[in-house]
Amino acid sequence: MTPVFYGTLDPADVAALHKLDSLDTDIVQRRIHRTLLAFRGLAALIADKSVPREAYHDLWSRIWDWITFLDAFREHLRFTDPSVNRLLIGNTPGVWVVIARAWGMLLHAQDIPGLNGISVVLASVKAGYDCTGIAPLDDLISGAGGGWSDLASFVVCHLKLACPHPDGTITRDNLVRATGIIYILSGALHSHVEFREALWEQGLVTALTQFALALVVNPPLSDFTFLPRTMFTAITSCFTCSHAHKYIVESLRSGFLRVLIWYGGTSDDEVIEQELLPVLAGDLPGSTVWYSVLRQLRISLAQVRDINPATMFGRSDLAQHWKLFLQLADERLKVVDEYEAGTLTALRACDNLECGQVCDKRKLKRCSGCRTAFYCSRICQKSDWRNGHRGSCWQFRQRRIEESTLCGCKDRSFLRALLNRDYARMQEDIALELLRFRHMHPGHIPYTYFDYSSGWCAISVRDTLTPEIEDTYGEEIMRVMRGGGRMQLHLMGVNRGGTCCQWWQAMPLRSASAALDRDLLRISVPPSNGSRVDVESCRSRVRHLLASAGVQTH
Structure with missing residues (x-):
């Protein structure tokens, strides 16, 4: 391609273009546009080290002729509004399908320079397209494979590749790659339930939290200061879903408490009131009834115990809410210790009301149908079956299955332990x-x-x-x-x-x-x-x- 770009930059055209007043405007614009494309193409080839070093001298003499021309006539040259080009390209039927296919190939190859380019393209969703409506998501889905989960896997994989190593430094390229994804998430997380759930199932919470933690270690460049808030909002959006405790565990495992503390110390009052207080005073304390959350909290809290809340948080009320949360978590962790020792759920009652014996649960047998009723003998099971369990067994079974989709066996068992305590x-x-x-x-x-x-x-x-x-x-x-x-x-x-x-x-x-x-x-x-x-x-x-x-x- 180097000879093509070399020919495009023919200095003879520079002499002809000096007579702007006598030339057709469209001809001038097309010629200058062709020159700018040649500049971009050469820049890409040079960055890829695909231009022979011996060609630099000849190329530069032509490049410089065009640079001096463009500089001399800069006040007379009218450049097209880039948003017009974005809309023209983006509204072309099928273009986003092709973009998604290319995106998938770049992800598979882990082509970082290519993903940087795709990120800029994806950012145009924010610049000129409807990111809350269905377009261009329909086309992106089609190009990704046809389903919400296919597009979600692209988004999460892209974000993981954008995140630097925990000990590394965030570069502009890292931030550019993250920005393209964030623009899609900012609309889609609130507007498309299926997409949102697919993103969470693909591991979005982990990817977002890890990137947010990287921002804590390496604060973003000045033109990317919007990223921490956008990421925090995206992470905590899952704290209000019907399986919130599952995603809270995921975020805690990835370092969310450190993100929370840093965010609380660097945010203004509006952000604190709208986003941080609901999490610190609501979502996190409310999650301490779940065994899975508490097990992870034991690990996560150990990593931030030495942090002085009065120093880290900019507001005293945040420090107070943090202390209350720690007190509650510590109290619940004591319940976890008793639960794991077996002392809080050791007893059960025979569900035959004519018996009702309360004894060691190991002496009882479950109903094989519903798995929720317990009996101390075959006689009691038969008696309760005659007295009503025959009609309700299937209801109990169905309810147990439905509840198992909300939380696991350990979480449900711990709720009984907490209530007993x-x-x-x-x-x-x-x-x-x-x-x-x-x-x-x-x-x-x-x-x-x-x-x-x-x-x-x-x-x-x-x-x-x-x-x-x-x-x-x-x-x-x-x-x-x-x-x-x-x-x-x-x-x-x-x-x-x-x-x-x-x-x-x-x-x-x-x-x-x-x-x-x-x-x-x-x-x-x-x-x-x-x-x-x-x-x-x-x-x-x-x-x-x-x-x-x-x-x-x-």
């Missing part, structure tokens, strides 16, 4: 609340709510259930009513993200004896003189009743 810790106060409820609402069934959506446990006793809870846990409600005082309906609410941010589960409390329920009911009877029961004055009596109530478990 907090009930035991607050048992006395809960009993007093039940006493107050029975006094104020005689004849009503009490339902005890354990709300963990903020991370911390908030307890309330109510006489109402939401329609969703009634529909989902109708069988458990009926069993509590038939339990003869040996069952209480406890409801545990956790933050799972998504449009329905709270997930309420019925976790009935099983007691070996009905004595506690019977005695609380007797205490709650109003005095004969019509005055109200002084609940607090009953504390010592309630404490004695609890001590003799026998074992309980969820």
Whole structure:
């Protein structure tokens, strides 16, 4: 190609173009445009070391003739608005399909210079095309392979190749490659659910967090200062999805806490209020009910323990929220220790209501159908089958399958452990609340709510259930009513993200004896003189009743 570009830069044309006034405007523009293309082509060849060194002298004499001409007539030359060219090219049917195919080939070859060029092209989505609508995403999908997951794999692979080595320095090329992807994400993450979920499944959270961590170590160049906020927003967008805890684990594993601390110390008040506080005061504390999150937090917190929040955070309220989060995480990690020792989930109750024995769960057998009901003997299983489990077994099975898509077995098991731990810790106060409820609402069934959506446990006793809870846990409600005082309906609410941010589960409390329920009911009877029961004055009596109530478990 060198001889072609050499011929294009013929100095004879320079002499002819000096007579601008006598030439057709279109002819002048086409000739100058051809010259600029030759400049770009030669630059690429020289960068690729494809131009013979002996040709430099002859090339330079022609290049310099054109440079002096362009400089002399710079005020008379009208250059086309680049956005017009972008729209012209981008609106050509099929062009984005071809671009996506080329993109895939460059990714496969890990052609870094080529990916730099593709990044500039992708950035034009922001410059002139609709990044929130379906175009040009439809064409990009087609060129990538035909599905959202195909395009998502391109995006994540591209971002991983853009990220420098953890110990390396961020260069302009790294930032350019990341920028092209960020422009696509800024619209697509909020507008296309299928694309968003495909990106997360392909590992976008890890790739984004790793790049954001690289920005912490090597702050970006002045014309890329928008990247940290854009990346932080993209990372935390998954914290509100229906599987938020899964992606929080992913981000923590990749260094999110360091990113959070750095971001909190370098952001202005608007960014802190809109983006950082909701994460530090909401998403992270709310995720500490999940075993998978806590296991990763144990590792991630150890890496930032020596950081002084008062020094790193620019605002005192951020430092305070950080301290509260650490306190909550440390408390939950103690629960993890007890859970892993097996002490919090050692007991189960036989689900035959005529038996209801609370014993070591190793002595019980599961129903092979639903895998959620437990029995201490074959006799109890047959009895419960006749008394209602025959009709509800398939419902329990279906619900277990649906819940398994939200969280794994360990996470679900840990929720029961956490509830057992907090009930035991607050048992006395809960009993007093039940006493107050029975006094104020005689004849009503009490339902005890354990709300963990903020991370911390908030307890309330109510006489109402939401329609969703009634529909989902109708069988458990009926069993509590038939339990003869040996069952209480406890409801545990956790933050799972998504449009329905709270997930309420019925976790009935099983007691070996009905004595506690019977005695609380007797205490709650109003005095004969019509005055109200002084609940607090009953504390010592309630404490004695609890001590003799026998074992309980969820």
